[in-house]
Amino acid sequence: MKTLRYFLKLQLALLLFSLGIQWGACQIYSPNEIRTIFKETSQVSSKDNGLLWGHSLEVPILLVDEKNKTIYANRNSSALNLTKENGFFKGLLPETISIKKGPVKIDKQNWALIPLPLPKNKIERQCIILHEAFHCLQPKLDLNPVPYKNQHMKEMEARVWLKLEWKALDLALNSAGKNRKQAITDAICFRKYRRAIFSNCKRCENRFEIHEGMAEYTANKICRHKESFKKYLHSKLECLWKSPSFVNCFAYYSGPVYAYLLDESGVNWRNHLSAKDDIASIVQSAYNITIPFDLFMEAEERSVLYSGAQILGEELDRKIEL
Helix, strand or coil, X not given: CHHHHHHHHHHHHHHHHHHHHHHHHHCCCCHHHHHHHHHHHHHHHHHHCCCCXXXXXXXXXXXXXXXXXXXXXXXXXXXXXXXXXXXXXXXXXXXXXXXCCEEEEECCEEEEEXXXXXXXXXXXXXXHHHHHHHHHHHHHHCCCCCCXXXXXXXXXXXXXXXXXXXXXXXXXXXXXXHHHHHHHHHHHHHHHHHHHHCCCCHHHHHHHHHHHHHHHHHHHHHHCCHHHHHHXXXXXXXXXXXXCCCCCCCHHHHHHHHHHHHXXXXXXXXXXXXXXXXXXXXXXXXXXXXXXXXXXXXXHHHHHHHCHHHHHHHHHHHHHHC
């Protein structure tokens, strides 16, 4: 009898668990939660008020619940046939819309499409939303670069010199004065060394850093205070360090960290940035850095200070394992 009761309780628990999953799938967000997300986004965008780039980040936003074929928006659109709710608009997901995070053209206007669910942490979800909102603004800012490919970032040598660049940038973030300037110099030397090896790839690297790097910078610059932004960059580096591929991710650290250092320099750089720029070159100019005459010797000698041999060993082991 006890065995039967245990079996029935187990079956009931599994049934309730299953129903809970199904209910959760149908009710990812309550109307109040959707309203809160749009309200938070409006507040943080209004706080910036176009100061960072000269354009407001209050763009049309489309939150997509793919499981329930439901969309939520912060404004209406005749093309979407939305119903007005208390603080937002709601409708059915059109078959014509592809569920892919990023800008989507609706009624001749760029909308920031963001699939649900979003992180529970307020700052993290607002960073995601503002990242995509910035992508909608990039054409207006001449920061929408032509397509790029960075397949060379699969190569061992590219990974080694990228990691050295990152370590120097991390030191620069946590230094000041002459120490910061030297760390930035080291980072740029390591960068130039890598680009000398892969000479045909520098433009693609630049485009990726402008495209995704500036979106990542913008979101975190607006949503976080200075120290929180710096801690985020350090945690981002730790997250990316052991990534199996840097092809589609390196700009998410390189771009915002160079932008952070530019802000620290006090120069007016955002008004003059273009899709063709190398942001590291702008940093070099801002800090009045002169690259050593014998770049390659300098890079190799300075790499010792950043555990270059250890990094090379890690990457050799990785290459053998592949």
